[in-house]
Amino acid sequence: MIYKSIKALEKNLKTKVLLIANATRPDIAVDLNELAAKHIRTLCKADEKYTVVLFGGGGTIGFADSTKRTLGSFDAIVGDRISGSHSLLALCAETIHMSRYAAIGAFDSGLFWLPEAIIDGFTYDDIPALGGLNTEHDPTMPGRVAQLRSLQRRAKIWLEANATTFDSDRLKSVNLGLDTGLSEAQISKLGFTTQSFHAPALLELLQVLDEKLGNKSAPLKRYSESDLADEVEFEFAAEVPGAIISTSDRSFTYELDTGNPHPDTGQFVGGWSESLI
Numbered sequence: 554m555i556y557k558s559i560k561a562l563e564k565n566l567k568t569k570v571l572l573i574a575n576a577t578r579p580d581i582a583v584d585l586n587e588l589a590a591k592h593i594r595t596l597c598k599a600d601e602k603y604t605v606v607l608f609g610g611g612g613t614i615g616f617a618d619s620t621k622r623t624l625g626s627f628d629a630i631v632g633d634r635i636s637g638s639h640s641l642l643a644l645c646a647e648t649i650h651m652s653r654y655a656a657i658g659a660f661d662s663g664l665f666w667l668p669e670a671i672i673d674g675f676t677y678d679d680i681p682a683l684g685g686l687n688t689e690h691d692p693t694m695p696g697r698v699a700q701l702r703s704l705q706r707r708a709k710i711w712l713e714a715n716a717t718t719f720d721s722d723r724l725k726s727v728n729l730g731l732d733t734g735l736s737e738a739q740i741s742k743l744g745f746t747t748q749s750f751h752a753p754a755l756l757e758l759l760q761v762l763d764e765k766l767g768n769k770s771a772p773l774k775r776y777s778e779s780d781l782a783d784e785v786e787f788e789f790a791a792e793v794p795g796a797i798i799s800t801s802d803r804s805f806t807y808e809l810d811t812g813n814p815h816p817d818t819g820q821f822v823g824g825w826s827e828s829l830i
Contacts, residue, residue, distance in 0.1 A: 656734030
């Protein structure tokens with residue numbers, strides 16, 4: 554169904570289409586990184602211009618940077634609210650096609666999963682800005698907040714070097730929060746080239762992605778109550794799609810292993826697999 558929707562969009566737009574999508578539900582959220590960007594190099598031909606369908610949020614600046622260098626000049630389609638590295642990429646597009654449901658959220662919203670931080674030279678300068686934060690109950694908090702501050706600063710610098718000059722304060726997380734964004738009309742007023750886009754193939758694709766990436770599903774069970782008092786039964790491990798990068802004939806899927814949570818964050822660990830139509 555994903556391939557079918559991508560092909561329909563290609564026919565509508567008369568360009569090659571690349572889908573970049575990741576799950577955003579807290580228990581299975583996936584941050585796209587430079588490894589994901591290398592799969593885009595595999596999928597995309599150097600002599601083709603692509604229209605990129607962006608679906609999701611989070612992700613590293615390195616993912617946006619590597620993807621932009623791979624694609625060069627590209628257009629973007631935003632069907633729903635995006636944020637993070639997806640917003641960075643959208644704001645670098647020549648034309649941003651947006652549905653009536655679309656919004657571009659904060660480009661500096663940070664990672665879904667921020668690892669425990671060692672106070673190193675890259676984050677140390679942000680520690681004084683915490684204003685004496687009480688860390689009695691979470692000694693890792695200064696490092697994690699410093700990591701976020703560092704990411705936000707670098708995201709702004711990267712955007713200034715790669716996108717149209719605009720009032721970036723309008724799209725910062727400190728102003729938008731993590732759950733709102735600007736519409737097509739508002740993005741246009743910031744100086745970007747936008748176009749309303751309401752193709753049925755896009756709505757079909759959004760519905761398929763919501764289902765496939767579990768955004769409409771209940772959180773995964775890790776255990777259930779046993780018939781025996783004071784005991785629980787752990788759920789069987791399963792592979793759950795956490796991200797999809799696809800063209801109309803080839804794709805990579807990031808499969809989360811629910812039997813392999815990270816010992817520190819609880820995030821499910823996974824890996825990429827390739828599929829052909």
